[in-house]
Amino acid sequence: MFGEKAVALVKEEHRTPSEQLQPLNEDLIRQVxxxxxxxxxxxxxxxxIMRTDEGEHEKMLPSFLLRHSALEHNRRCTLAYLKARLDxxxxxxxxxxxxxP
Numbered sequence: 001m002f003g004e005k006a007v008a009l010v011k012e013e014h015r016t017p018s019e020q021l022q023p024l025n026e027d028l029i030r031q032v033x034x035x036x037x038x039x040x041x042x043x044x045x046x047x048x049i050m051r052t053d054e055g056e057h058e059k060m061l062p063s064f065l066l067r068h069s070a071l072e073h074n075r076r077c078t079l080a081y082l083k084a085r086l087d088x089x090x091x092x093x094x095x096x097x098x099x100x101p
Contacts, residue, residue, distance in 0.1 A: 002070040006032045006077035013084045021088055029078065036074050039067045 009028055016022050046060045046067075 002066075003073045003077065005035060006074040009081040010077050010084075013081050018088070021085070021092065024085070029081075032074055032078055036071055039071050039074075043067050043071075 005028055009025065009032065012022070012025060012028075043064055046064045050057045050060050050064075
């Protein structure tokens with residue numbers, strides 16, 4: 001948890017030779033999105049608790065910030081994976097024209 005699968009996406013794209021385009025890893029992307037959803041739900045629960053009980057604010061804030069950082073990390077890694085694929089597709093299109101190899 002906390003970003004391991006998102007980093008795996010980036011590593012997968014980095015390890016792919018530049019002249020190849022691997023199929024989109026939808027399964028791993030779905031897993032990252034599911035993790036992000038779980039983190040978001042946990043943060044929403046903590047926000048509700050912090051709003052109702054002021055004494056809990058100090059206790060819940062560190063875990064909230066950790067999950068928020070993990071959400072941002074997952075988002076950045078997923079977008080980096082998609083951007084790298086887009087750049088590769090655009091480069092193929094530029095090099096080979098309308099007919100991709």
